[in-house]
Amino acid sequence: MKARVTVYPRREILDPQGKAIRDALSRVGFAGVDDVRAGKSFEISLGTEDAAEAESTLRQMCEKLLANTVVEDYAVELIRP
């Protein structure tokens, strides 16, 4: 089973990278961009076909390594074959 994990700076925390990208977008002509959050995306292949097990494992991965939950939120998405 494949999965996509996304990690983003927490909403309440100022994201200096996102802000710089938003400003750059407006400089190249994209008006009306209210907000940009810059994060990371991971594509992970797992040996299991059990969705509940995969989701549980991926959440543990996020808690232990992929995200720093002091400043980041994460989301787990299973990609059906």
Next chain:
Amino acid sequence: MKCGVVVFPGSNCDHDAYHVLKHVLEQDVTFLWHQDESLQGCDLVVLPGGFSYGDYLRAGAMAALSPVMAAVKRHAEAGGLVLGICNGFQVLLEAGLLPGAMRRNASLRFQCKDVHLRVERTDLPYTHTLRAGQVLRMPIAHAEGNYEDAPEKLDALEAAGRVVFRYCTPEGEVTPEANPNGAARGIAGICNAGGNVLGLMPHPERCSEPILGNTDGLALFAGVVAAAGAMR
């Protein structure tokens, strides 16, 4: 008294820390490889600056899971001395030995310059030779020194007296202008509840000899070496 300097792949201030301990303070020092599972009886462990594991994922995140860190955690939990400098501080945060996290500098720029630090606490093994409110000048060199934690956790950290250094003006005033990276409440260095684990972003090992034009960092090393000798 024995000191150990941990070497992660990508550490680049390991030899500087070794040099200060070995040649300036004439201590018994050894390098500890990141894959070592033992601290070889070291009383003081230094996690040096650099870019461990190329800063992959997050600064310090990969190093925090390396074999040597399991031994460093046991050492810290037993009251042993652990000093994390710059990337070493980031490793301590990622390893959960100190609270909070680092974000990119608010300026989004790598900051490489001298800053001033106000000493907030002087009853620690590292700071007992300093005066409260004393201002030290030290170099910084980092892109992720923007310290952050939840407001109530920052309140608790301050209430417990665990903020050891704050960025300040040369006169000792903590101001937004004197803060080089946007760190919450001007925090440059913190300790654990026991006071035996210290992390700071500035580089005391880069200002511990007259030939470098600044010796403000030496008191920190000399202090902890004396304290470690007394603890033995």
